[in-house]
Amino acid sequence: MREENMNVIRLNVESVASIDSLLWTGSYHMLAEKLVPITVKLTTNWLQLDRANHCESFHMNEIASCTVLSNDEIDRRPYSTRCLKTKDLSISENGAGLRLIIYANSMNSENDVSSGKSRHHRQIIELLIDIHTDYGDNMNEAQLFQSKISSLIHTGHSNTKPVLIILNPKSGKGQAQREFENKIKPILDDCNVKYHLLITKHARHASEFIESNSDLANSYSALATVSGDGLLNEVLNGFVKMVENSEYKHIPIPLSIIPGGSGNGLAHSINSLYLNGNKSTNSLLDCTFHMIKGQPKKMDIVRITSPTKVYYSFLSFGWGLMSDVDIESERLRFLGEPRFTIWSIFRSFMLRTYPGELYYLPFDNQNGNKEPIPPLDTPITDKQWVVVKDKFVLVYAAYQKYLNSTCKFAPDAELDDQTIYLLYIREGVSFFQIIRFLLALEDGSHTEIPYVQFIPVRAFRLLPANSNDIVTVDGEVIQCSPIQAEVVPGMASILLRNCS
Ligand SMILES: Nc1ncnc2c1ncn2[C@@H]1O[C@H](COP(=O)(O)OP(=O)(O)OP(=O)(O)O)[C@@H](O)[C@H]1O
Numbered sequence: 001m002r003e004e005n006m007n008v009i010r011l012n013v014e015s016v017a018s019i020d021s022l023l024w025t026g027s028y029h030m031l032a033e034k035l036v037p038i039t040v041k042l043t044t045n046w047l048q049l050d051r052a053n054h055c056e057s058f059h060m061n062e063i064a065s066c067t068v069l070s071n072d073e074i075d076r077r078p079y080s081t082r083c084l085k086t087k088d089l090s091i092s093e094n095g096a097g098l099r100l101i102i103y104a105n106s107m108n109s110e111n112d113v114s115s116g117k118s119r120h121h122r123q124i125i126e127l128l129i130d131i132h133t134d135y136g137d138n139m140n141e142a143q144l145f146q147s148k149i150s151s152l153i154h155t156g157h158s159n160t161k162p163v164l165i166i167l168n169p170k171s172g173k174g175q176a177q178r179e180f181e182n183k184i185k186p187i188l189d190d191c192n193v194k195y196h197l198l199i200t201k202h203a204r205h206a207s208e209f210i211e212s213n214s215d216l217a218n219s220y221s222a223l224a225t226v227s228g229d230g231l232l233n234e235v236l237n238g239f240v241k242m243v244e245n246s247e248y249k250h251i252p253i254p255l256s257i258i259p260g261g262s263g264n265g266l267a268h269s270i271n272s273l274y275l276n277g278n279k280s281t282n283s284l285l286d287c288t289f290h291m292i293k294g295q296p297k298k299m300d301i302v303r304i305t306s307p308t309k310v311y312y313s314f315l316s317f318g319w320g321l322m323s324d325v326d327i328e329s330e331r332l333r334f335l336g337e338p339r340f341t342i343w344s345i346f347r348s349f350m351l352r353t354y355p356g357e358l359y360y361l362p363f364d365n366q367n368g369n370k371e372p373i374p375p376l377d378t379p380i381t382d383k384q385w386v387v388v389k390d391k392f393v394l395v396y397a398a399y400q401k402y403l404n405s406t407c408k409f410a411p412d413a414e415l416d417d418q419t420i421y422l423l424y425i426r427e428g429v430s431f432f433q434i435i436r437f438l439l440a441l442e443d444g445s446h447t448e449i450p451y452v453q454f455i456p457v458r459a460f461r462l463l464p465a466n467s468n469d470i471v472t473v474d475g476e477v478i479q480c481s482p483i484q485a486e487v488v489p490g491m492a493s494i495l496l497r498n499c500s
Contacts, residue, residue, distance in 0.1 A: 020043030020044045020045050020046060021043060021044065022041060022042070022043055023042045023043055023044065023148060023152075024040070024041070024042035024145060024148055024149075025039070025040065025041050025042070026039070026040050026129070026131065026141070026145070027039050027040075027131065028040060028095075028127045028128055028129050028130065028131070029095070029127070029128040029130060030051065030125070030126070030127065030128070031069075031074065031075065031095075031097055031126035031127060031128040032126065035128065036051050036052065037051065037052070038050065038051045038127065039051075040127065040145075042145075042148065042149060042152075044060075044152060045059060045060050045152075046058065046059060046060070047060070047063060047100075047149065049125065056104075058102050058104055060152045060153055061289060061293060061497050061498075062102055062103050062104050062289075063100060063101070063102050063103075063149070063153050064101040064102065064103055064153075064187065064190040064191045065099075065100070065101045065150075065153065065190055065191055065192060066098060066099070066100050066101075066145075066146050066149045066150055066153065067098070067099050067146065068096065068097070068098055068139070068142050068143055068146050069096070069097030069098065069099055069126065071135075073097060073099075074095070074096075074097040074128070076093070094130070094132070094133060094134060094135040094138060095128040095129055095130030095135075095138050096128075096129045096130075096135065096138040096139040096141070096142040097126060097127065097128055097129070097142070098126065098127045098129060098142050098145065098146060099124060099125070099126050099127075100124070100125045100126075100127070100149075101122065101123070101124055101190045102122070102123045102124075102125065103121070103122055103123075103187065103190075103285065103289070104121055104123060122186075122190070129141050129142045129145070153293075154293075156221075156292055156293045156294065156295075156495075160221070161194075161219065161220055161221040162194035162195050162196050162219075162220055162221065163193065163194070163195045163196075163220060163221055163222045163223075163224055163256075163291065164195070164196050164198065164216065164219075164220040164222070164223045164224070165180075165195050165196065165197050165198070165224045165225070165226060166198045166200060166206045166209075166223070166224070166225045166226070166227070166231065166235065167180055167197060167198070167199050167200065167225070167226040167227065167260070168200050168206075168225070168226070168227040168228070168230075168231040168260065168261070169199055169200070170200075171226070171227045171228050171230075171231065171260040171261040171262075172228060172260055172261045172262045172333075172336060173262075173333070173334060173336055175260070176226050176227060176260030176261075177199065179226070179260060179284065180197075180226050180260075183284060183285070183288075184226065184258060184284070184288050187285070187288050187289075187292070188288075188292070191292050191293075193292050196220070200231070203234070204234065206225070206231060206234050206235050206238060207234050207235065207237055207238030208238075209238070210235060210238030210239060211238055211241065211242075214242060216252065216253050217252040217253040220253060221254070222253060222254040222255070222256055222291065222296075222495055223235060223253050223254070223255055223256070224255070224256035224257065224258060224291045224495075225256075225257050225258070226258045226260045227257070227258075227260050227261050228259070228260065228261015228262055228263045228264055228475070229257075229261065229263045229264065229265050229266055229314075229315050229474050229475050230261060230263070230474065230475055230476050231261070232255065232257050232266065232314065232474070233313070233314070233315070233473065233474035233475070233476050234476075235255070236251065236255075236301070236312045236313075236314060236474075236492070237311060237312055239251050239252070239312070240310055240311070240312055243312075243491075244310060249488060249491060250490070250491050250492065251301070251312075251491060251492040251493070254296035254493045254494065254495050255299075255492055255493065255494050255495070256287070256290060256291040256294065256494065256495040257270075257287060257494075258284060258287045258288055258291060259283050259284055259287060260284075262333065262336055262337055262339065262340075262404075263326075263337075263403065263404045263475050264283065264404060264405065265315050265316070265398075265400055265402050265403040265404050265407075265475075266314060266315055266400055266494075267283050267287050268280070268283065268401075268402035268404065268405050269400035269401040269402045269413070270287070270290065270415070270494060270496055271283055271286050271287065272401050272402060273401070273414070273415065273496065274286065274290070274496060274497060279405070283405075289497060290495050290496050290497055291495055293497050294494075294495030294496045294497045295495065295496065295497075295498065296493035296494070296495060297415055297416070297493060297494055297495075297496045298415065298416040298489075298490035298492075298493055299314065299415045299416060299490065299491075299492045299493060299494045300399060300415065300416050300417070300418055300419075300487050300488065300489050300490060300491065300492075301313065301314055301487075301488050301491035301492050302314075302317070302397075302399055302420060302485050302486065302487055302488070303485070303486050303487075303488050303491075304317060304473060304478075304483055304484070304485045305375075305376050305483065305484050305485075305486075306376075306478070306479065306481045306482065306483050307376065307377070307481055307482060308479075308481070309478075309479075311473050311478060312491075313399075313473045313474050313485070314399070314400070314474060314492065315398060315399065315400050315403070315474040315475070316396065316397060316398040316399070316400075316403060316409075316472070316473070316474055316475065317396070317397045317398075317471075317472070317473055317483075317485055318394070318395070318396045318397070318471070318472040319354060319356075319392075319394070319395045319396070319462060319464060319469060319470070319471050319472075319480075320352075320354045320392055320393055320394030320395055320396070320469070321344075321347060321348070321351070321352075321393050321394035321425075321434070322394050322396045323394075323396070323470045323471060323472040324347055324352070324470050325340055325343045325344050325347050326340070326472055326475050327470050327472065327477055328343055328347070328470075329342070329343035337404055337405060337406070340404065340406075340407075341406075344438050345435070348431055348434040348435055348438065349431060351393060351429075351431065351434060352393075353391040353392065353393060353427040354391065354392050354393070354394075354395075354464065354465075354466070354469055355390070355391045355392075355464075355465040355466070356389075356390075356392060356395075356462060356463055356464040356465050356466075357387065357388070357389045357461075357462070357463040357465075358387070358388045358389075358390075358392070358395055358424060358460065358461070358462055358463075359380050359385050359386070359387050359388075359460060359461040359462075360385065360386050360422055360455065360457045360459070360460040360461075361373070361382075361384055361385050361386075361457055361458045361459045361460070362384070362386065362455060362456070362457055362458075363418075363419050363456040363457055363458050364384070364458075371384075373458075373459045373484070373486045375484075376461065376482060376483070376484040380461065388424070388426075390426050390427065391426065391427040392424055392425065392426055392427065393425040393426065393427060393429060393434065394423075394424065394425050395422075395423070395424045395462060396409070396422075396423045396424070397420050397421065397422045397423070397457075397460065397485065398410050398413070398420075398421055398423075399413060399419065399420055399421065399487070400413055400415075401413045406441075406442050407441045407442065408441065408442065408443060408444035409421065409423070409441060409444075410444075411444035411447065415494065415496075416489060416490050418458070418487050418489045419456045419457070419458070419487065420456070420457050420458065420459070420460065420485060420487055421454065421455075421456055421457075422453075422454075422455050422456075422457045422460055423446075423452060423453065423454045423455075424453050425437065425451060425452055425453070426451075426453075429451055433451060436449065437449060437451075437452055458486070458487055459484065459485060459486040459487070460484070460485050461482070461483070461484045461485075462482065462483050462484075462485075463482045464480055464481075464482070466480065467480055467481070468480060471483070
């Protein structure tokens with residue numbers, strides 16, 4: 001029986017052993033004041049702790065570590081006094097100890113239940129393994145259990161090489177460094193994760209670092225950013241020269257993102273995939289655990305060419321209303337994410353139009369669009385391409401589900417579905433129609449609005465008539481010029497835990 005709350009699929013405890021094969025079971029005691037008896041069951045995915053009147057199950061994704069306690073760490077105040085409280089005189093004084101650190105998700109109060117809010121709690125559970133009379137035998141049992149559960153907990157990408165974490169101290173409201181010290185570092189320490197931290201000193205610091213270290217994949221198991229989408233875009237583009245000049249067209253190291261910015265589209269998108277469409281109630285913690293326990297999952301990259309430059313993009317391309325909002329709202333950065341809503345309303349009042357030509361190749365499920373895409377400087381002659389020459393209110397393309405926590409742009413997007421979700425609105429719409437569109441972005445229902453064109457494509461070409469419009473890639477401004485965008489399937493990989 002499964003009961004789904006906001007963040008993790010919790011199991012009704014009696015079913016743990018019935019869905020997974022039972023790997024371990026033991027009757028021990030809690031190494032707390034009252035030494036209460038506890039039955040421990042371990043399956044491939046779940047740990048069940050059953051004490052009198054209180055039974056809990058924890059998914060392996062939630063368990064940070066299991067360590068064997070040294071003799072000195074065990075509280076050996078006279079057991080007899082403590083045992084008398086439970087009337088259990090069978091407790092051996094030669095028990096060995098185990099410490100489990102768990103980040104479980106729970107609903108604490110009636111308020112939490114009614115609001116659907118769950119909270120992550122760091123719990124330390126200490127067990128006394130005391131089934132033998134001899135300390136050595138108990139210690140053996142503790143070590144065996146520890147090695148069994150550790151092999152299930154540490155399913156991550158590497159246990160040997162450190163993770164390179166690049167942090168943008170200017171992300172979002174400028175809190176990323178504090179969030180790292182207070183929230184992320186303690187989890188890394190609990191999980192015994194080795195890492196190197198690079199705090200950027202200026203824009204382009206991260207890409208310069210990547211360009212001057214061609215051997216990152218040998219030195220690090222993964223590259224994570226604590227930032228908004230902008231720094232990850234910078235990181236990705238730090239690989240452009242290397243990848244473009246190489247035979248192997250892929251980013252050589254798994255990527256990861258821990259949200260610290262004002263957009264955080266990729267973080268919300270991967271959490272939604274992990275949580276079967278639900279929103280994370282603690283995106284920072286969920287993403288930290290993806291970085292620690294995740295496996296590399298293939299992610300498409302969109303290769304954008306302009307007459308002078310190649311850009312790699314993992315999230316979005318924009319021209320018109322939505323890009324204007326993204327960039328012009330910078331002046332309200334101190335507000336965090338609400339800046340987008342406020343500026344959207346303002347910009348919709350002062351609606352602009354953008355003349356240009358848009359060409360796109362619709363995604364063809366049946367024939368798979370196998371033909372090569374013509375280069376930007378050659379005319380498009382293939383009849384499968386569609387051409388729109390008009391004045392637009394906006395053209396926007398994305399390849400992830402979410403652009404930020406409140407904008408579900410491409411409800412069906414997957415990490416590696418080889419699809420660009422292209423959206424455009426032509427001129428002639430009213431203020432109210434634009435507001436309706438912007439509101440509908442929240443639940444993804446904009447895809448059904450008749451004046452909104454929403455098309456899965458494999459590639460597109462945009463020729464803006466003006467040269468000074470705002471054009472964005474992953475929320476970062478690029479020079480306005482003719483561009484062409486094409487999916488490169490599975491070119492990068494991103495760390496993601498297996499769905500529970
Ligand atoms: N130390 C730094 N000082 C100033 N800018 C930086 C620094 N490090 C990185 N940047 C740049 O800041 C930009 C935005 O970074 P990031 O995505 O982390 O923050 P953000 O608040 O989400 O920003 P936005 O939502 O505007 O993209 C990126 O273009 C990145 O290159």
